[in-house]
Amino acid sequence: MEFQRAVPRDRAPLERIKDWNEFHLEMEDAGLRDQGARCMDCGTPFCHTGIMLAGMTTGCPIHNLIPEWNDLVYNGYWADAYDRLMKTNNFPEFTGRVCPAPCEGSCVLGIIEPPVTIKNIECAIIERAFAEGQVEPKSIAFRTGKSVAVVGSGPSGLAAADQLNKAGHTVTVFERDDRCGGLLMYGIPNMKLDKEQVVQRRIGLMQQEGVDFRVRTEVGVDFPAEQLLSDFDAVVLCTGSTKPRDLDAEGRREASGIHFAMDFLRSSTKSLLDSTAPALSAEGRHVVVIGGGDTGTDCVATSIRQGCMSVVQLEIMPKPALERPDDNPWPQWPKTFKVDYGQEEAAALQGDDPRKYSMMTKKFITDGSGNLKGVEASEVEWVKKDGRFIPQPVSGTEQIFPAELVLLAMGFLGPEEALLDQLHVERDLRMNIKAPETTYRAGEGKIFAAGDARRGQSLVVWAIQEGRAAARECDRFLMGETFLP
Structure with missing residues (x-):
């Protein structure tokens, strides 16, 4: 009742688009304590429920002890707040930056007032712990003599490796790229998640604690899948959901200038880290x-920083309402209109939000040499048919948008199949690895699965939860019991 919601200021859009640095500014201690004071210490705190309602995440999937560390920050006990935070989250510096904060969507205060700034407080706790030297590599008290291979170094792979290493197992992480981090390294732009100062910092800590990272090693190509099974006592597959959804439209899909979003984002980050020209550039x-979604927003922001002439974002869904609709009650994730950082930057640069809602791409337009020069799209209306809504083009609403670069950011269809076929891993109806949530075990052998490869495309915080849960069940398999949370 005494304090209003406040978040740290961001650098001005027209200033921050000139570089690739993180754009959030820090909030002073007094402001953070005031924000912690807004937490009501609910008897039943929905912020850490971590369940699915209406197909959307409600509350924190890793069950962060949010009211506890909010109160500790309010009272100035930062070291204790850090201890509480690390009980449930291996990487709060990641979630505090890139998580969409479903915890805030289910905050009880959010029923009548703007919710508590949980995500910002979380990030402040971990960054203060790093600054004050609390975050140090921990020695492992004993080793079990068991070895575990983790395939993939995204958030689920890192979480599984961290937990299994803490349990005393010898952990080897295989990463096919030249740097560890998976989605964290090459799928999220540097201005949202700094690679050297944040991602590599954590990987370095894990290395000091004994985790062995093998980069440029694709299991099934550079390292035989059979050897994986023979050399290790258990295997955890955290390969992600990396098959992008393609677009079936008229015209030449193979035309020069049409690319998947992740190829574009990876090229941009790699060029930044290696100081080379990007293979795919929006310049001019x-x-x-x-x-x-987040990927579309990241493409908008990256294109602007590369110096594009213009950027338009086509979304097939209608524009969300400003307030919760009646069929989207608390504590569900609020399906309301939001302006993310990329759209804010595009509006500052171009004068308007780049998003065009209820638009379906109908045709790629090329010149006589097969080079892309435009996109034809039309408005759609959503019509209920056979119990579900489908988009129908509205005749006479066609528009042509100039385009020399089209970025497809329409989600993913599951994990790549080559390695799974070599390991004879069964898939479910959605082509994800079939591994029940009770055991995370893929079949009857020693293979486990976690993250997007098991549950499908999801949030970084879900990936961390999956990695932790799979590590717990893997430890139980190896030792007969487990003390992992």
Whole structure:
């Protein structure tokens, strides 16, 4: 009742688009304590429920002890707040930056007032712990003599490796790319998650604690899948959901200038880290991003920083309401209109939000040499048919958008199949690895699965939860019992 919701200021859009640095500014201690004071210490805190309602995440999947560390921050006990935070989250510096904060969507205060700034407080706790030397590599008290291979170094792979290493097992992480981190390294732009100062910092800590990272090693190509099974006592597959959804539209899909979003984002980050020109660049080009979500936003922001001529984002879904609709009650994730950092930057640069809602891409337009020069799209209306809504083009609403670069950001269809076939891993109806949530075990052998490869495309915080849960069940398999949370 005494304090209003406040978040740290961001650098001005027209200033921050000139570089690739993180754009959030820090909030002073007094402001953070005031924000912690807004937490009501609920008797039943929905913020850490971590369940699915109406197909959306409600509360924190890793069950962060949010009211506890909010109160500790309010009272100035930062070291204790850090201890509480690390009981449930291996990597709060990641979630505090890139998580969409479903905890805030289910905050009880959010029923009548703007919710508590949980995500910002979380990030402040871990960054203060790093600054004050609390975050140090911990020695492992004993080794079990068991070895575990983790395939993939994204958030689920890192979480599984961290937990299994703490349990005393010898852990080897296989990463096919030249740097560890998976999605954290090459799928999220540097201005949202700094690679050297944040991602590599944590990987370095894990290395000091004994985790062995093998980069440029693709299991099934550079390292035989059979050897994986023979050399290790258990295997945890955390390969992610990396098969991108393609677009079936008229025209030449193979035309020069049409790319998947992740290829574009990876190229941009790699060029930044290696100080080379990006393989895919938006510089001097009209860009059309097809698809919404975080990936679409990241494509908009990256295109702007590369110096695009213009950027338009086409979303097939209608524009969300400003307030919760009646069929989207608390504590569900609020399906309301939001302006993310990329759209804010595009509006500052171009004068308007780049998003065009209820638009379906119908045709790629090329010149006589097969080079992309535009995209034809039309408005759609959503019609209920056979119990579900489907988009129907509205005749006479066609528009042509100039485009030399089209970025497809429409989600993913599951894990890549080559390694799974070599390991004879069974898939479910959605082509994800079939491994029940009770055991995370893929079949009857020693293979476990976690993250997007098991549950499908999801949030970083879900990936961390999956990695922790799979590590717990893997430890139980190896030792007959487990003390992992």
